[in-house]
Amino acid sequence: MTDIAMDTSPTPTDQNQNQAARASEAVKRGLKKRYAAERRFKAYGIAAVLIALGFIATLFGTIISNGLPAFSETVIKLEIEVSEDIVDPAGERDPAVLASANYRKLIFDEFRGLFPDLKGRSDRRAVTRILSSGATFELQRLVTEDPGLVGQTITFEVPVAADFDLYHKGVISRDVGEDSRRLKDKQLDWFDSLVDKKMIDSRFNITFFTHADSRDPELSGILGAITGSFFTMLVTLMLSFPIAVAAAVYLEEFAPKNKLTQIIEVNINNLAAVPSIVFGLLGLAMFINFFGLPRSAPLVGGMVLALMTLPTIIIASRAALKAVPPSIREAALGLGASKMQVVGQHVLPLAMPGILTGTIIGMAQALGETAPLLMIGMVAFIVDVPGGITDPATVLPVQIFLWADSPERAFVARTSAAIMVLLGFLIFMNALAVLLRKKFERRW
């Protein structure tokens, strides 16, 4: 029997009822405050979610609004007479002569002809700055590719200089006082007269996608960076995928449960959390200094990124392998297959969707990595499109970093546009992974 401590007062039932009634009253009194606290708490939660979503919206909004203008470029239509006297006096159409002809003079003379009222050398020189240096290269390219153009009058479009591009898009405007902008009023007047003559046009910014980096914003593009990223990703994939899958298969299917295996597993989990810059230091110390591999090459970048992606793919692959039910393995073993045949012919194919999903996600992470590639030197100013994995190159995130550092206003739009391209790739890859998962993953 249990003790019930009771005091000697009015009957237990009365006592109970009083107690219960008092308690009930206390509860009633507190309700209002408690519900107010409940509402407040829920509001905090909603606020937190809304703030986080607001951050996302602000980020994307800023980038997109800054980047969209970069997808169009202002061009000028030039009509140039390819005078034979200047370009090819000897008349032999010798390629070397054609290549080194003074196209600049041709263009400048023609251009200055549009402004007959200009006096003074400084003005006459200043007006040619509306043109980009790309104009000369474009004319040179056209004539050397088709010598038949010599002696004819050709029209072609070239981008205008970056500042005037900004003026045409409204970023530089007359509202601001003349002293606080890069272009003086008379420069704007010259440009406006060209607009009146219908020589100025806006078109889709092909240059952005067909050119590599350049000092002139109007001539710069991401082709070099994209090619560099492509080669780097290729190396990363070819190195990390086989090694990671092999390691995952071994650890999941064959490894004995001993100390060494545990150490390997702990290692992999730790590697997954090491800051990316440390991998860059490793690449610098070992691949570049010790092995003497070429700096800035996609080969080295790919190797460093492969080491970084290994843990991600290993962990994802192990999960995919673990998800295949033991009954499949037992059935195959029962039919006389060797362990390796079971794994290679049955388990691995079934786990492949999960493995591929993990690989795509790992690749997407590697695509956006910047810090380790800075360490191994992919931060140089590269104007050529890389041709192979040992040519110096840069990758898209590093290109973004370099342009972001640039003081020129015109690069802001281009950096944002490059970010949009990068995010586009990432969204595509992640969507692919999700699609793959939805379509092929089986629920056991």
Added chain:
Amino acid sequence: MGEVTTNIPDSKPSAPVTEAAMDDLDKDAKFKTRNVDVFYGDKQALFGVDLDIRANEVTALIGPSGCGKSTYLRCLNRMNDTIDICKVQGQIELDGMDIYSNALDVVHLRAKVGMVFQKPNPFPKSIYENVSYGPRIHGIAAGKEDLDQIVEESLTRAGLWKEVKDRLNEPGTSLSGGQQQRLCIARAIAVQPEVILMDEPCSALDPIATARIEELIDELREKFTIAIVTHSMQQAARVSQRTAFFHLGYVVEVGETDKIFTSPDDKRTQDYITGRFG
């Protein structure tokens, strides 16, 4: 060889409620449920339940697995509200007040109607904090001394005080299974409820712990109204004064425990009692 006939009852009773069940309704009952239907999504779990729980009595709810006993119990303190797809229709009154109306707040309801669960679920806090949790959030205690007294009283009533009074700061999870369940009972008592609902409280406990809790239930009914769902007919026979037999979502028969277990009116009740199905 003779035929072996097994008396398999109808899959759907012909009449939802027997005459005897209707007679049992009492207008002064603590809990009055009239024509309660409960749905889980599209599936109906309870059909037109009319049942009374009388004050200061132990009412046992018996019946085979999955026939709605726990669902019914959880209606009484609106615990079914926590399940999204659960819909409750019908009338449930506590002391004459509709528990689904705005007049009676659900928090207040649960302070008046406590619950003890099948598997003991003490919080990962100290024994003291477990018992004082309820009074604290409801603001029942006037001060620390009052709180101490409530804790002591509740643990005493649950028959646990002697065993734990020297280690109130130890975690509640360090107790044995039976002790944990008594802790949960003490926790429920500390809120000064009027009704205690017990959902198979002894099913996870050994026979000795079960016996202690059954003793406890008997003592508790002096102060509280108790409704207990149980799988064990013997337990129902031991602790309860009234018994309701549930079958496939219907209340088949309700009455005094002695009568139900010796001479039930309904054949299905008879079949269940004698173990023909279950």
Added chain:
Amino acid sequence: MSFYLVLIALIGLTIAGFYLGRSCAMKSADGNARVLHSRPHYYGYFIALWCGLPAILVLTVWTTMQTPIVESIVQSGLPASMTSDDPSRMSLVMNDVRNLASGNITSGEITGDVREAADRYNSLIAIGELARFVVILSIGIAAIAYFRTRISPSFRARNQVEKILMSLLVISSTIAILTTVGIVMSLIFESLRFFEKVSPTEFLFGLEWSPQTALRADQVGSSGAFGAIPLFAGTLLISFLAMCIAGPIGLLSAIYMAEYAPRKVRNTVKPMLEILAGIPTVVYGFFAALTVAPFMRDTGLDLGLVISSESALAAGLVMGIMIIPFVSSLSDDVINAVPQSLREGSYGLGATKSETIKRVILPAALPGIVGSFMLAISRAIGETMIVVMAAGLGANLTANPFEAVTTVTVQIVTLLVGDQEFDSAKTLAAFALGLVLFCVTLCLNIIALTVVNKYREQYD
């Protein structure tokens, strides 16, 4: 291009080896495959693997060592007029030779000696590539010839092949360890060289950071201060600011989504928060430098405060945004792991949802939440691009978030991205910083994972 030629030839040889092995096996069994121990294609794989793997190994080593070896030969053969004891002059000379050899422009004039050296370079490379081609293919052919003799019906080809595959698997697994060993060794090795020049106590406890090293022995102002405390302080300040943003927002949104949100809301919002984790950090850095920092500076002007355009606040805010998903995802998992029975017990006693969360669920999930916070802090400490683009370069020992500070990661980048000689204390300091960073993040991660695992045991 010759490399690809060798590679293609080798691949062709390997494939040929496969078919050869298979047909050999069939021949030795007089066309009856059942007599063979293993299926015929295993004999093919046997030959192919032994032909291809050693050859690829030699190919890789040869290609890696070819250029350095050729360069050292050419360098040692240079006439005395071109050599010098100064390593930077030597590398300039070799650069010229290399550039001329590959047809690029050189820095200086093209003397006869340089041209001769360049010609020698090119001819050595050509010899090397030819030799490589011959050697690799010989290895492959020799392998095929030798292992062919082993083929017989009783030869257990499948077992041999599986052994080879198994060793490949094991080697792949040890690469993870090798990576860690590589990281630790390279960091320690270079750091030790650094600590020869600057003492560990000065580094770890010094209060002044201005890394200058003398380019010439007699340069004025060549004494550099390598006290890293301002860097640690800067890192901690920015990480702290980041957690002030990510902690509350991440935790509260996790609580809301786990306990309050209807399923549709949860299914839409959760992936959107994950987006934050997938955005490359360079984008965050750009956002910080372009939008957030100027906004802060201008708001500061309006309010009468002086907020630097490289303030810790701007960098910390953006870093906080980046870490939100780390906190919210992990916290969401641990909150969901709290058993439903505890919630029911609390509701049964008449607690409101917020009371249940605050008094039962959060205390129960606390170890897991602390673990998630620690992982987030570890991420913040190791983050590079956001701080490189938005935080300052000057070491500043302060707790004022409006000032510009610099962090460990920023200094690692600036020390190494410039044109520095590799041996100077300046560049080696980067490795010492890297070592500290590695150790700290490792400790945080280990502690965090232990805490989270212990908590999981409690509820499994």
